[in-house]
Amino acid sequence: MTPTANLPWLARTRAALWHPCTQMKQLAATPPLPIARGEGPWLIDYDGKRYLDAISSWWVNLFGHANPRINAAIVDQLGKIEHVILAGCTHAPVVELSERLARLTGLGHAFYGSDGASATEIALKMSFHYWRNTGQPAKTAFVSLKNGYHGETLGALSVTDVAIFKDTYAPLLRQSHQAMSPDWRLAEPGENHEAYALRAAADLESHLGKHAATTAAVIVEPLVQGAAGMAMYHPVYLTRVRELCDRYQVHFIDDEIAMGFGRTGTLFAFEQAGIRPDFVCLSKGITGGYLPLSVVLTRDTIYDAFYDDNTARGFLHSHSYTGNPLACRAALTVLDIFEEEAILAANFAKTNQFTSILAEVAAHPRVSHFRNTGMIWAFDVADAMSGFSADFHRRALMRGVFIRPIGNTVYFMPPYVIGDTEMRLLAETTLALLDR
Ligand SMILES: *Cc1c(COP(=O)(O)O)cnc(C)c1O
Numbered sequence: 001m002t003p004t005a006n007l008p009w010l011a012r013t014r015a016a017l018w019h020p021c022t023q024m025k026q027l028a029a030t031p032p033l034p035i036a037r038g039e040g041p042w043l044i045d046y047d048g049k050r051y052l053d054a055i056s057s058w059w060v061n062l063f064g065h066a067n068p069r070i071n072a073a074i075v076d077q078l079g080k081i082e083h084v085i086l087a088g089c090t091h092a093p094v095v096e097l098s099e100r101l102a103r104l105t106g107l108g109h110a111f112y113g114s115d116g117a118s119a120t121e122i123a124l125k126m127s128f129h130y131w132r133n134t135g136q137p138a139k140t141a142f143v144s145l146k147n148g149y150h151g152e153t154l155g156a157l158s159v160t161d162v163a164i165f166k167d168t169y170a171p172l173l174r175q176s177h178q179a180m181s182p183d184w185r186l187a188e189p190g191e192n193h194e195a196y197a198l199r200a201a202a203d204l205e206s207h208l209g210k211h212a213a214t215t216a217a218v219i220v221e222p223l224v225q226g227a228a229g230m231a232m233y234h235p236v237y238l239t240r241v242r243e244l245c246d247r248y249q250v251h252f253i254d255d256e257i258a259m260g261f262g263r264t265g266t267l268f269a270f271e272q273a274g275i276r277p278d279f280v281c282l283s284k285g286i287t288g289g290y291l292p293l294s295v296v297l298t299r300d301t302i303y304d305a306f307y308d309d310n311t312a313r314g315f316l317h318s319h320s321y322t323g324n325p326l327a328c329r330a331a332l333t334v335l336d337i338f339e340e341e342a343i344l345a346a347n348f349a350k351t352n353q354f355t356s357i358l359a360e361v362a363a364h365p366r367v368s369h370f371r372n373t374g375m376i377w378a379f380d381v382a383d384a385m386s387g388f389s390a391d392f393h394r395r396a397l398m399r400g401v402f403i404r405p406i407g408n409t410v411y412f413m414p415p416y417v418i419g420d421t422e423m424r425l426l427a428e429t430t431l432a433l434l435d436r
Contacts, residue, residue, distance in 0.1 A: 010034045014031075030390065041414055041419075042065070043057075052400060052402060052426060053065070053414070053415060054414050055403060057289055061285075062262070062415060062416050063337055063417055067288060069336070070287075070333045074290065074291075077093065080325070082325065084325065086112070093329045094323040094325065096328075098110035100332070101282070101295065104268070105280050105297050108298070113283075113295070114292040114322075115151070115294055116281070116283035117150070118153070118294055119151075119257060119281035120150040120255065120257075121156055123255075123279040124142060124253070128216045129315060130216075130251070133313050134305050139250075140216060141214050141216060142158070142217055143176065143204070143207060143215060143250075144161060144219045144220065145178060147162065147229075148181070148221055149161075149227030152165055154169070154172055157173055158176050160227075162228070177211070179204040179207055181200060181225065181228070181231060181233075182197040182201070183228065183233055184232060184233055185380075196234070197234035198236060201240035201244065204240075205240075208248040212249060216251060217250060218241060218251070219253040220238070221255050221258065222254055222256060222269035223269040223272065223373055224258075224264060228406075229408075232371050232372075232376075239274060239275055251279060252279070253278065256269055261282070261334065262338065262344055262347060265347065265351065265374030266344070278298060278299055278302060280296070281294065282295050285334070287331050287334065288334045290327070291326055291327040292321070293327035293328070346416075350375070350416070350418070354377065354423045355377070357420075357427050358370075366434050375414070376412070377412045378411035379409070379410055379411075380410075381434070384407075388405065389407060392405050392433060395433050395436075396429055399429045401425065
């Protein structure tokens with residue numbers, strides 16, 4: 001095990017900081033892994049022991065740790081300007097990034113935040129403010145999906161539906177409506193994924209039919225509900241959400257914070273439904289997992305409703321690090337890598353290859369609902385006991401794999417630089433842990 005004695009600061013981590021998403025008392029039994037450096041899909045501790053980063057460091061990393069191209073771009077930018085206020089100033093990286101994202105999404109007017117949750121807040125506020133500016137101030141409600149996740153600041157948590165994160169804070173939150181999830185695991189026997197997605201869309205329709213006059217927007221995670229445990233669904237659901245939002249005059253907010261930048265196989269998940277949302281929220285992979293950056297893109301017609309002589313009709317929201325140049329350069333390099341290294345085509349081949357490597361896992365008697373979308377694989381362990389997730393995590397670490405099941409769902413969401421050998425390690429480790 002790790003030589004804690006040689007790392008005096010490791011023992012102090014519990015006293016010095018409050019780790020995220022962690023009951024600090026449990027950290028006494030399972031101390032965090034001290035990471036010295038990273039290399040491609042690997043995390044390396046102070047003994048030189050390597051751990052395969054099978055969850056892309058919480059879904060952010062795309063092209064590996066210490067990626068030479070992204071490193072070089074950030075170093076180059078450091079010699080120019082590290083940060084400048086974006087109110088009253090502008091800079092080349094933020095303009096170029098905004099233009100490229102607009103070309104790629106068909107939406108524009110990039111508004112930047114730092115974390116994913118702030119992008120959710122921005123989209124919710126913009127939607128409400130649009131309706132107010134256009135004479136419909138009664139449209140103040142939001143609809144999201146059962147088991148959906150959009151971040152944990154109070155506004156974002158109001159549209160999140162994960163009990164462990166939400167219930168405690170319920171008295172602080174605005175009410176919002178959760179429509180039926182299109183998660184195909186919930187289909188009736190004999191009902192296919194598409195039929196189930198359409199049934200879920202009918203549930204949304206019945207809500208909008210009654211409440212459209214007071215509803216500003218529907219917010220969804222496209223194709224995969226990540227924090228719900230990689231719940232996957234048929235793209236027809238998104239097509240129907242688009243139709244319903246048009247019919248009932250409600251905005252469609254597409255939260256691609258986790259699923260954007262190639263995770264689902266296409267650059268953005270909404271492409272698979274042949275639609276365009278009213279707002280797209282991006283973060284996580286946008287900088288390749290290097291720096292916090294988020295952005296909301298929207299339609300011209302929405303932007304135009306804010307454009308006025310009256311200051312208060314404008315969108316006066318701000319964050320200190322809005323449009324940080326270092327983060328924008330990392331993001332521009334991510335887009336260069338996608339284009340110049342034909343990443344989506346390469347990932348398409350990897351998806352097929354890894355799915356076949358995982359065939360034995362999929363067929364394991366303890367495994368149910370084996371599923372895959374793009375560069376995400378997941379399955380449920382039907383007979384998982386309480387403590388399964390922490391136990392699986394700990395035993396995988398001993399075998400050199402960093403993985404964090406969600407409840408009884410084990411998932412792989414590796415950096416795109418993962419290769420055949422590493423994928424086999426993941427499959428072998430998983431089989432060994434399942435067999436025990
Ligand atoms: C992670 C996530 C967020 C929140 O992003 P943070 O950077 O953690 O605030 C919002 N929406 C989705 C779908 C996410 O996966």
